[in-house]
Amino acid sequence: MLVLGAGPGGYAAAFMAADLGLAVTLVDEEINPGGVCLFRGCIPSKALLHASKLISDSREAAGIGIDFGKPVIDLKKLREWKDHVVQKLTAGLGQLCARRTIHYIRGHGRFLDSGSMEVKGSEGAEQKISFDHAIVASGSKPVTLPVASASRRVLDSTSALNLEDIPGQLLIVGGGYIGLEMGTVYCELGAEVSVVEMAPNLLPGTDSDLTDVLHARLARHFKSIMLTTRVTKVEEEGGGLRATLQGQDGKISRQHFDKMLVAIGRTPNSKGLGLENTDAELTPDGFLRVDPQRATTDPRIHAIGDVAGEPMLAHKATHEGRVAAISLSGGKAAFEPRAIPSVIFTNPEIAWCGVTETEARKRNIRFTITKFPWAASGRAATINRMDGFTKLILHPDTGRILGVGIVGDGCGELISEGVVAIEMGARASDLELCIHPHPTLSETIMESAQLATGYGTHFFKPQS
Amino acid sequence: MITEFKLPELGENILSGTVVKIPVKTGDSVKKEDTVLEIEASKATIEVPSPVDGIIREIAVQEGQEIKVGQLIMKIQTEGAKGAPEGKTEAKAPPPAQHAPIREEKAAAPPPETAEEVAAAPSVRRLARERAVDISKVKGSGPAGRILEEDVIAYARGIKKEQPAPEIQQELLPDFTQWGEIECVPMGATRLHIARHLSAAWHVIPHVTHFDKADITELEITLKKYSTRERALTITPFLIKIAASALKLFPHFNASVDMRKREIAYKKYFNIGVAVDTEKGLVVPVIRDVDKKNIFAIADELKEVSKRARANKLTIAEMQGGCFTITNLGGIGCTSFAPIIHWPEAAILGVPRSRWEPVYIDKQFVPRKVLTLSLSFDHRIIDGAEAARFLRWICQTAEQPLLLEMEG
Numbered sequence: 001m002l003v004l005g006a007g008p009g010g011y012a013a014a015f016m017a018a019d020l021g022l023a024v025t026l027v028d029e030e031i032n033p034g035g036v037c038l039f040r041g042c043i044p045s046k047a048l049l050h051a052s053k054l055i056s057d058s059r060e061a062a063g064i065g066i067d068f069g070k071p072v073i074d075l076k077k078l079r080e081w082k083d084h085v086v087q088k089l090t091a092g093l094g095q096l097c098a099r100r101t102i103h104y105i106r107g108h109g110r111f112l113d114s115g116s117m118e119v120k121g122s123e124g125a126e127q128k129i130s131f132d133h134a135i136v137a138s139g140s141k142p143v144t145l146p147v148a149s150a151s152r153r154v155l156d157s158t159s160a161l162n163l164e165d166i167p168g169q170l171l172i173v174g175g176g177y178i179g180l181e182m183g184t185v186y187c188e189l190g191a192e193v194s195v196v197e198m199a200p201n202l203l204p205g206t207d208s209d210l211t212d213v214l215h216a217r218l219a220r221h222f223k224s225i226m227l228t229t230r231v232t233k234v235e236e237e238g239g240g241l242r243a244t245l246q247g248q249d250g251k252i253s254r255q256h257f258d259k260m261l262v263a264i265g266r267t268p269n270s271k272g273l274g275l276e277n278t279d280a281e282l283t284p285d286g287f288l289r290v291d292p293q294r295a296t297t298d299p300r301i302h303a304i305g306d307v308a309g310e311p312m313l314a315h316k317a318t319h320e321g322r323v324a325a326i327s328l329s330g331g332k333a334a335f336e337p338r339a340i341p342s343v344i345f346t347n348p349e350i351a352w353c354g355v356t357e358t359e360a361r362k363r364n365i366r367f368t369i370t371k372f373p374w375a376a377s378g379r380a381a382t383i384n385r386m387d388g389f390t391k392l393i394l395h396p397d398t399g400r401i402l403g404v405g406i407v408g409d410g411c412g413e414l415i416s417e418g419v420v421a422i423e424m425g426a427r428a429s430d431l432e433l434c435i436h437p438h439p440t441l442s443e444t445i446m447e448s449a450q451l452a453t454g455y456g457t458h459f460f461k462p463q464s
Numbered sequence: 465m466i467t468e469f470k471l472p473e474l475g476e477n478i479l480s481g482t483v484v485k486i487p488v489k490t491g492d493s494v495k496k497e498d499t500v501l502e503i504e505a506s507k508a509t510i511e512v513p514s515p516v517d518g519i520i521r522e523i524a525v526q527e528g529q530e531i532k533v534g535q536l537i538m539k540i541q542t543e544g545a546k547g548a549p550e551g552k553t554e555a556k557a558p559p560p561a562q563h564a565p566i567r568e569e570k571a572a573a574p575p576p577e578t579a580e581e582v583a584a585a586p587s588v589r590r591l592a593r594e595r596a597v598d599i600s601k602v603k604g605s606g607p608a609g610r611i612l613e614e615d616v617i618a619y620a621r622g623i624k625k626e627q628p629a630p631e632i633q634q635e636l637l638p639d640f641t642q643w644g645e646i647e648c649v650p651m652g653a654t655r656l657h658i659a660r661h662l663s664a665a666w667h668v669i670p671h672v673t674h675f676d677k678a679d680i681t682e683l684e685i686t687l688k689k690y691s692t693r694e695r696a697l698t699i700t701p702f703l704i705k706i707a708a709s710a711l712k713l714f715p716h717f718n719a720s721v722d723m724r725k726r727e728i729a730y731k732k733y734f735n736i737g738v739a740v741d742t743e744k745g746l747v748v749p750v751i752r753d754v755d756k757k758n759i760f761a762i763a764d765e766l767k768e769v770s771k772r773a774r775a776n777k778l779t780i781a782e783m784q785g786g787c788f789t790i791t792n793l794g795g796i797g798c799t800s801f802a803p804i805i806h807w808p809e810a811a812i813l814g815v816p817r818s819r820w821e822p823v824y825i826d827k828q829f830v831p832r833k834v835l836t837l838s839l840s841f842d843h844r845i846i847d848g849a850e851a852a853r854f855l856r857w858i859c860q861t862a863e864q865p866l867l868l869e870m871e872g
Contacts, residue, residue, distance in 0.1 A: 107658065144693055149490050279465035279466065297465060298465070299468055332590070332593045332594045333590075333593075334593060336589065398608040398609075399608070400583060400608055423585065424582055424586075424610075425582075425583025425585065425606075425610045425611075426586045427607065429607075
C-alpha cells in the first residue's frame with residue numbers, strides 16, 4: 001500500500017495498515033511525518049498560543065494581587081522552543097515509522113496511473129513505485145487573497161508561525177479560527193491587531209452566542225474588529241502596506257499596516273498529483289469524492305483528510321486514515337461519526353461537537369437548549385474566568401444529546417465528554433446522573449444537563 | 465472508468481439468490497437497464513439490469529452460484545473513460561488476489577445515512593457492520609430506544625431464522641440402488657424454497673384442519689349466468705371476496721403470532737394469496753386490498769396474475785404481504801384435503817372439486833352441487849369453535865351471497 005502525504009491522516013493510515021500486516025510506503029516532502037498539523041499548523045500555533053496565554057494570565061494576575069511587571073520577550077528563544085517542540089514530535093513520528101518498517105520516501109508524488117506513482121526527490125532524483133492500493137492524504141493549503149501581492153509583508157498561516165518579528169500594526173484578513181488564533185498570539189506579543197471579516201460575525205457558521213463571548217474579550221484587546229468588511233486593494237507604502245477596506249455601507253477607508261496576515265480559508269491539495277491519470281473524481285470544490293470507506297471512484301485509490309472533504313481537521317483525518325487502512329485490510333470499517341469536535345484555541349476557547357444551533361435551524365431539526373453560565377461555576381470563579389457558558393442541544397422529546405457548545409477558558413479539554421455522550425446516544429439524564437468532580441469546569445456539563453431535566457443545584461430556574 | 469457492479473437489493477428480506485442465467489459475456493457492450501443477470505430468489509426470477517452503459521470487462525459469478533446482496537457481480541467499463549489503451553493496461557501491476565474479498569466485505573457495510581438517526585454506541589454500530597445488519601432496522605431495547613449489543617445480535621439471529629428456515633433433521637436416505645436404478649437430480653431454487661418454507665411452517669405452527677360443506681348449486685348457476693366469453697367466472701374470485709369479508713368479521717384469522725415478542729400482529733388490510741400451480745412448482749401471488757375490489761375486478765386480476773405466474777414473471781413483491789391463502793385443486797380433483805398454512809399467515813382455505821350429492825331437503829333427497837371446503841388454522845391464536853364459525857360463515861355466504869352485503 002502507498003500513502004501519499006504524511007500528515008495526521010496519512011501517518012495514522014500508514015501506521016494502521018503496517019500494524020495490520022500490509023507492506024506500506026509513505027511519501028511526503030518533509031523529512032519526517034507530521035504534515036501541516038505538526039510542521040505548520042496545530043502544534044506550532046498551540047505552542048505560541050500557550051506562550052500568549054502565559055502573558056495574558058500573568059498580566060491579569062495583577063488584579064488578584066500578583067504583579068509580574070511587563071514581560072520581556074526573547075523572540076529568538078520563543079521561536080527556538082516552538083521549533084524544538086515541532087522537531088521533537090516529528091522525530092518521534094519518524095521513529096514510530098521506522099519501527100513499523102514503513103518505507104518512508106521523501107519527495108513529491110505524482111500518479112502515473114491507478115497502480116503506480118512517480119516520486120521526485122528533493123535532489124531531483126526520480127523513482128517509480130508500484131502499488132496495489134493508494135491512500136491520498138495530500139491535505140490542503142491556504143487560500144490566497146487575489147488583491148494582495150506576493151510581498152514579504154503579506155503573511156499566510158505558515159509564514160505567520162515563523163514569527164519573524166512582531167509588527168506594530170497587523171491586519172488580519174479573515175475572522176476564522178486561524179486568523180483569530182494568530183491574532184491572539186501577535187496581540188499578546190505586542191502587535192496592535194485589526195481584524196476584517198466579510199461576514200457579519202466572527203467565526204462564520206459558529207453559533208453566535210458562543211462567538212459573542214469571544215468577541216467581547218477580543219474587542220478589549222484587539223485594536224479593531226471590522227465585520228461585514230472586505231479588503232479591496234493592498235499597496236506597498238513607505239515600509240508598510242496600505243489596505244483599502246470597504247464596509248457594508250460601501251464606505252471606503254484606507255489604513256496603514258506594517259504587515260498583513262491572510263487567513264481566508266484553505267483549499268484541498270488535489271492538483272499536481274496526477275489524479276487525472278486515475279479514475280478518481282473530484283467534487284466541484286476540488287475535494288476527492290469518497291464513500292464511507294473513503295474509497296474514491298477509482299477502486300484502487302482511497303482518500304482521507306482535508307483532500308477528502310470538510311471539515312478540514314487533523315482529528316477527523318486521523319480517524320479517516322484508520323478507517324481506510326482497516327477497510328483496505330479486509331475489515332469492516334466505515335466513516336460515520338455522529339460528532340466531530342471543533343476547538344478554537346483563542347482566549348477564551350470555543351468548542352463544539354455534534355449538531356450546532358445554527359445547523360439545527362438550517363436543517364429544521366427539532367431541539368431544545370439548556371445553558372449553564374460559568375458565572376455560576378465555583379471553578380470558573382477560582383480561576384477568575386467567569387466569561388463562558390456550557391450549552392446542550394437536546395432532542396425535545398427524549399432529551400437525547402444532539403450537540404454541545406462551550407465557550408470559556410480551556411473548554412477545548414471539556415468537549416470530549418460531549419463527543420462520547422453523543423456517540424453513545426446518551427440523554428441529558430445520563431450526564432445529570434454521572435457524578436462530576438468538584439470543583440472543576442466539567443461540572444458545567446452536568447449542571448447544564450440538570451437544567452434540562454428540571455432543577456439545577458447552582459442555577460435557579462423558576463418553574464413555569 | 466471501471467464500475468464494480470454489486471448485486472443490488474432485490475426486495476424485502478431477500479439477501480441472496482441463485483444465478484440462473486447470465487445472458488451476457490465478457491467483452492459485450494451493454495446499455496443501462498439491459499438485463500445482465502437472471503436470479504432466482506424466493507421463487508421469483510429477477511432480471512438484474514446494468515446500472516450503466518459500458519463494456520463488460522469481468523464476470524465474477526457463475527450460473528448456479530448462490531450470491532449475496534452486495535457481492536461483486538461484474539466489472540463494467542463505462543464509455544468515455546480515461547481508461548487505458550491495451551498496452552497501458554498491461555503495464556499496470558495486476559491487482560493482487562486479495563482484492564475481491566476486500567470489495568465484498570466493504571459492500572456489507574450499511575450506508576451511513578441510514579445509521580445517522582439511531583442511538584447506538586460506536587462499538588455497537590461496528591458490530592452491526594460486521595454482522596451485515598442495517599442498524600437503522602434494529603429496534604433498541606435501551607432507554608429512549610438506544611440500541612444495545614444484544615439487540616444487534618438478536619436481530620442478526622432473527623434475520624437468519626427468517627432466511628433459510630430451520631432445516632429439519634433427517635435420517636440419511638437408504639441406498640436405493642440395492643433395489644433398482646435411480647437418478648439423483650439437484651433441487652432447483654424454487655423447489656428448495658418450497659421445501660424449506662413448508663417444513664418450517666409445519667414445524668412451527670400447530671395445524672388443525674376443519675371441514676364443512678357448502679351447497680353451491682345456486683352459486684354455480686349465478687356464476688354461469690354472469691360469465692362472458694372474455695371473463696369466465698369461476699368460484700375462486702368469489703371465494704377470495706368471501707375470505708376478505710370473513711377476515712373482517714374474524715380478526716384472529718388476519719393475524720400473525722410472534723412468540724419471541726409475545727405479540728399478535730393484527731392486520732388492517734385484506735390481501736388474499738392464491739396458490740398457483742406452475743411448471744417449476746407452487747407459487748402464491750397476492751391479490752391486494754380485496755375488500756375494495758368487486759368480484760369482476762378480482763377475476764380479471766386473478767387471470768392476469770396466474771398467467772404471469774405460469775410464465776415465471778412474478779416479482780417477489782407480488783408474492784409478499786398476503787393475509788390468508790386460498791388453494792383450489794377443484795380443477796384437478798380431490799374430495800377434500802388438509803393444506804399447510806402459508807406462514808406467517810394464520811389460516812388457509814382448501815377448495816376441492818364440487819360434486820353432486822343427495823341432500824335431504826323437505827323430507828326428500830334432492831341432487832345438490834356440494835363443495836367440501838377445508839380450513840387449516842394456527843391453533844395458537846385460533847380456537848376450534850371460532851374456526852368452525854369462520855368456516856360455517858364462508859359456507860353460508862357461498863349459499864346465500866347476500867350475507868356478503870349484510871355482514872361482510
